[in-house]
Amino acid sequence: MNLPVAEMVPADGKWFAGTGPLQDAILSTRVRLARNLRGHRFPPKALPEESNRILQRAAGCLRQVPEFERATFHAMEELSTLERQFLLERHLISHDLARDGRHRGLIFSADESVGVMVNEEDHLRIQALAPGFQLDQCFTAATRIDDRLEGDLEYAFSEDLGYLTACPTNVGTGMRASVLIHLPALVLTRRIKKVLTGVNQVGLAVRGFYGEGTDVLGNFFQISNQLTLGEKESQTLLSLERVIHQVLEYEEKAREVLLKDAGDQIRDKVVRALGVLTHAYLLSSEEVIGLASAVRLGVTLGMPGLPDARTLHALLLYSQPGHLQIAAGAEMTSRERNAMRARWIQERLAPPR
Amino acid sequence: MKCQICSQAEAIVHIKEVRDDRVNELHLCEKCAREKGFHSMLDQGKASLANQFIWMAENLYPDATAKVGHIQCATCGLTYSDFVQSGRLGCPDCYTHFGPQLKQILRRVHGSVRHVGRAPGKDGEVFERRQKAQRLHEELERAVEREEYERAAVLRDQIRLLEESAAGSPPLSPPPERVDERACGDAGGDA
Numbered sequence: 001m002n003l004p005v006a007e008m009v010p011a012d013g014k015w016f017a018g019t020g021p022l023q024d025a026i027l028s029t030r031v032r033l034a035r036n037l038r039g040h041r042f043p044p045k046a047l048p049e050e051s052n053r054i055l056q057r058a059a060g061c062l063r064q065v066p067e068f069e070r071a072t073f074h075a076m077e078e079l080s081t082l083e084r085q086f087l088l089e090r091h092l093i094s095h096d097l098a099r100d101g102r103h104r105g106l107i108f109s110a111d112e113s114v115g116v117m118v119n120e121e122d123h124l125r126i127q128a129l130a131p132g133f134q135l136d137q138c139f140t141a142a143t144r145i146d147d148r149l150e151g152d153l154e155y156a157f158s159e160d161l162g163y164l165t166a167c168p169t170n171v172g173t174g175m176r177a178s179v180l181i182h183l184p185a186l187v188l189t190r191r192i193k194k195v196l197t198g199v200n201q202v203g204l205a206v207r208g209f210y211g212e213g214t215d216v217l218g219n220f221f222q223i224s225n226q227l228t229l230g231e232k233e234s235q236t237l238l239s240l241e242r243v244i245h246q247v248l249e250y251e252e253k254a255r256e257v258l259l260k261d262a263g264d265q266i267r268d269k270v271v272r273a274l275g276v277l278t279h280a281y282l283l284s285s286e287e288v289i290g291l292a293s294a295v296r297l298g299v300t301l302g303m304p305g306l307p308d309a310r311t312l313h314a315l316l317l318y319s320q321p322g323h324l325q326i327a328a329g330a331e332m333t334s335r336e337r338n339a340m341r342a343r344w345i346q347e348r349l350a351p352p353r
Numbered sequence: 354m355k356c357q358i359c360s361q362a363e364a365i366v367h368i369k370e371v372r373d374d375r376v377n378e379l380h381l382c383e384k385c386a387r388e389k390g391f392h393s394m395l396d397q398g399k400a401s402l403a404n405q406f407i408w409m410a411e412n413l414y415p416d417a418t419a420k421v422g423h424i425q426c427a428t429c430g431l432t433y434s435d436f437v438q439s440g441r442l443g444c445p446d447c448y449t450h451f452g453p454q455l456k457q458i459l460r461r462v463h464g465s466v467r468h469v470g471r472a473p474g475k476d477g478e479v480f481e482r483r484q485k486a487q488r489l490h491e492e493l494e495r496a497v498e499r500e501e502y503e504r505a506a507v508l509r510d511q512i513r514l515l516e517e518s519a520a521g522s523p524p525l526s527p528p529p530e531r532v533d534e535r536a537c538g539d540a541g542g543d544a
Contacts (some may be wrong), residue, residue, distance in 0.1 A: 036445060041429050045443040081379070099367075121441070143471070150473045156445035161459075162468025164445040168459060171448070173470040203464075230465020334388045 002074065003083045005326055007110075008090075011314055015113040020132020024300045024309050025248055027180040027220065027316075030091070031138035032127035033146050034165045034174035036156040042166035043103075043119040051103035051119055058118045061152040062107045065145055067114050076101030082331065085322030091129060094120055114141050121166045122174070124149065131313075133244065135177055135237045162229065172229030177240055178207075181247065184219040184297040185254035188266075195250050196221070203227050204243055218293035223247070255301060270298030274306065277315075278349050282338040288319045288345065307349055315345060356382035426450040486515055 011017040016028065036042060040054060059073040076084065076097055084098040092108050092115050108115030117125040126149070128141035156164040163174040170176070186192040196206050207222040223244065225236045258266050273294035277283070283291075292312050299306050307315075317323065319341045325332050328340060354364045362382030422434035431443030433451055442448065448455060456466050489512050496505040 038445060041444040042442060044439070044441045045429060045431060146471075147474070155473045157473050158445075158448060158468075159472075160467060161448055162470060162472070164448055166441045168442065168455060169462060171459070172463065172468045175470075227463050227465075229459060229463035230467055230469060232470045 002078050002080075003086070003326075004072065005083075005086075008086075008112075009323075009327055011318075013111055015111050015129055016131055016313060016317060017310070018131045019310060020130055020134050022248065023132035023313075024296075025182055025251060026133040026244075027182060027313055028091075028129055028131055029134045029138050029177070029179050030127060030129050031135065031142045031175065031177045032125055033142050034122040034163065034170045034176075035124040035126065035146065035149070035153075036164055036166070037123050038154045038156045040123065040156075043121060043123060044166055046103075046119075048103060054123055055103050055105050055118055057153070058116075058124060059105060059107075061149055062116055062118075064152065065148050067109045067141075067145060068107050068116075071107050071109060073105055073107045076104040076106060082322060082325055086326045087322075089317065089320040089322045093117060094125075096120060114145060116145065122170070124153075131310075133179060135179070135241055139175075139177065139233065139237060169226070170228050172227075173231070173233050173236065175228060175233050175236065176224055177237055178222050178224030179240070179244055181221050181223055181244065182219060182293065182296055182300075183221055183247070183251050184293055184300075185258050186247075186251050187219045188297075189254045189257055191250065191254055195247060199223060199243060199247065202239070202243060204240065218289035220289070220293065259301060266297070266301070267303060269294055270301075270303060270306070274298070274349075277345055279346070280342050282335070283319070283342040283345065284334075284338055285320055285341065288341065289316060292316050311348070315348060318348075319345060354380050356380065356385050358382075358385040358388075421451075421454055424451065424454075486512060489515070 020026070020029070037054060037057075040046065040050060043051060043054075046054070055075070062068055062073060063071075076093075079087070079101065081098075084093065084101065087093045087106065088095065088098040090112065092112060093106055094117065097104055097106070097117055097120055103119050105118040106115065107118075113130060114126075114128045116127070126142050126145050128138040128145075130138050130141075158164055162172040163170075165171050165174055183192060183195075186195055199206055203226050205224050205226045207224070208220075223240070225240050227236065273291040277288070277291050277295065292315055295306055296309060296312050299309055299312070318327070321334075321337055324337050324340050324344070327344075332340065356362050356364045357380050359382060362384060364380035365383055366381045366386040367378070422432065422437070424433045425431065426443055426447045427450060428446035429443035431447055433454060436442055436447070436451065442451070459466050489508055493505055493508040493512065496502075496508060
């Protein structure tokens with residue numbers, strides 16, 4: 001193992017162990033900035049030696065960033081597929097970086113709230129994560145690293161088009177701000193489609209649990225800005241914030257409708273989900289996402305005797321395949337994982353004696 | 354290619370891992386990939402923004418693409434049709450070499466072709482200085498029109514300071530000749 005797993009596995013002191021505004025509905029917020037170095041090909045077209053030079057150069061500069069003072073720069077090539085899967089589940093790397101580690105690198109702070117991927121689609125992908133709804137905090141954290149790096153590295157920037165990126169959908173601010181939001185009542189009342197269509201129409205994108213192109217699991221949605229050109233970062237963040245508040249209002253109304261029209265069925269669904277989580281012998285990770293989603297709904301409806309939103313978030317994170325295998329220190333079959341997952345969740349949700 | 358584990362189904366997940374200078378390749382079918390825990394890698398990739406972008410480039414302007422497909426970026430050698438196929442540009446200069454084509458698409462995707470957000474420190478300062486100089490020049494013109502020559506002199510000094518501080522940076526646009534003359538000549542006069 002090249003990753004400091006002993007430090008990484010426990011949640012203590014990590015951003016996701018904290019609490020954030022509106023955390024009953026919003027799991028986490030992320031802001032990422034795409035940056036490239038002047039005078040170099042973008043990573044998808046760069047030659048191996050050029051990519052390696054950039055990797056070395058970026059590693060040197062990133063080590064000077066105060067946020068990464070005690071951090072290790074990981075060459076992705078040196079990490080196993082399991083370690084990469086773990087980082088992917090931790091939202092620290094993209095699918096692309098998990099799949100192909102050549103000439104690519106990663107550095108992240110001890111609390112995992114800020115990190116930089118090197119030679120992903122762009123030379124640098126700076127990202128900041130926070131629990132709950134914290135767009136401004138994430139933006140500030142990401143720009144602090146950006147400011148520091150631009151002192152050492154010359155960015156590819158044009159006055160007309162802003163920060164130049166490999167994909168023209170990111171050109172301009174290079175910023176993607178996204179919010180992982182839980183909308184069970186809108187799904188159950190079948191209003192979600194209408195709401196999400198509206199979200200799309202105002203220039204925002206909706207994706208699944210794992211980001212771009214992924215399925216929606218457990219009523220968790222990622223809502224993010226699409227536009228990066230012609231709008232200041234502050235405006236982009238503000239319109240995203242407004243839309244999120246609007247969506248939360250719709251979710252709130254849908255909850256009221258649910259309680260009024262089908263209160264008993266909903267409460268039944270919630271406690272049954274908790275029953276399965278605490279008593280099953282085998283649980284797949286997709287099943288856990290669905291069950292945790294139902295229990296979360298109960299939490300937001302104020303039902304007593306349920307684990308809190310934070311515990312449920314941790315459960316979602318730790319019951320993923322990479323996390324289980326890293327914690328076990330061994331590769332496991334899907335059946336073995338399902339058994340371990342069920343045991344682990346039982347322990348985690350057991351009432352204190 | 355068949356799956357390396359079951360040797361039956363077609364491999365759809367391809368993973369490269371480099372260890373100690375040795376490249377290990379894994380080619381798995383969907384079932385075995387899920388079994389190994391790579392399902393999150395499977396569930397992605399179809400409706401990405403980049404793909405939408407390529408779709409637009411190909412479908413909205415098919416004639417345009419056919420006509421300009423051979424255009425090449427002089428810096429990295431990428432052709433416009435390479436770009437349309439991959440959705441990724443080769444280097445920062447592609448934005449210049451494919452300028453007119455990209456602008457059409459950027460306008461459709463972003464509704465704009467002009468960046469207004471953050472800028473790197475050095476360029477950001479240039480931005481700011483330019484904006485400030487523009488403001489000062491406008492104020493100077495107004496001051497001269499109103500025959501406020503004392504104010505005009507102060508403004509002229511401010512512009513000069515700004516230009517001196519910009520030494521080594523791209524030059525700022527020079528103040529209009531007539532304003533300069535009158536303002537200088539009459540500075541301190543009884544306006």
